[in-house]
Amino acid sequence: MARRRFFVEAVRNDRAEVSGDTAEHLRRVLRVEAGQRFEISDNQSVYLAEVEGFQKDRVLFHVLERLEAEAPPVRVILLAALIKFDRFEWIVEKATELGAEAIVPVEAERSEKGIAKAAAKRVERWRRIALESSQQSRRSRLPEVESSVSFQRALETAAACRYFLDEERGAPPLASILPSAEKRSPSDLVCLLVGPEGGWTSGERTAAGAHGWTPVTLGPQILRAETAALAALAVIVSAWITGPRQE
DSSP states (O other): OOOOEEEOSOOBTTEEEEEHHHHHIIIIISOOOTTOEEEEEOSSOEEEEEEEEEETTEEEEEEEEEEOOOOOSSEEEEEEEOOOHHHHHHHHHHHHHHTOSEEEEEEOTTSOTTHHHHHTTTHHHHHHHHHHHHHHTTOSSOOEEOOOEEHHHHHTOOOSEEEEEOOSTTOOBHHHHSOOGGGOOTTOEEEEEEOOTTOOOHHHHHHHHHTTOEEEBSOSSOOOHHHHHHHHHHHHHHHHHHSOOOO
């Protein structure tokens, strides 16, 4: 069974610590004892560490060795239109599990009124969700969960591959236009732009095309925004897993 992995702020002189909710989970739920071994990450490297002791609301670790950190198969920025917060939280959690490098909330024309303003108060919660999901899925690094941006600003995000997920008929299937296996590399950066409940407006479609985004579809069914985001992300990641070119 794989060891549990936890994120720490820093590793200094082979020592690290966790506090807050993570320390509470270790002590109250897992009932850890001195000498137990876990993996820890400082968001750069992964280490095998041993619980050294406890201080108030902190759990102290002693680093035993550095471990090899597995790189993700591809770098993906998910730009997801703001939707109801319980569903957006689900996007954050599952996109983290699927390996998204960054998650960017986007203010689309059909995002609910006032939701963008309220989103500013949710960013820290989304980052906590990403932290918990990263630990559960044994990521080496946390995803960037950014503050919301305008649709125009989202269109300016640069990448070699930029896909605009659209429910309108006529767009090619996402899987059919991904780079061929021999052209894929773990260093590739892919941007995926996903719309809100109600879909994109005609003006947003026109603007995306003018900025060079490639419209794609997941098929004839109309998917919920959160389902579409995660299904498309899974298609992209699995393509690079099955056929990446090694650096």
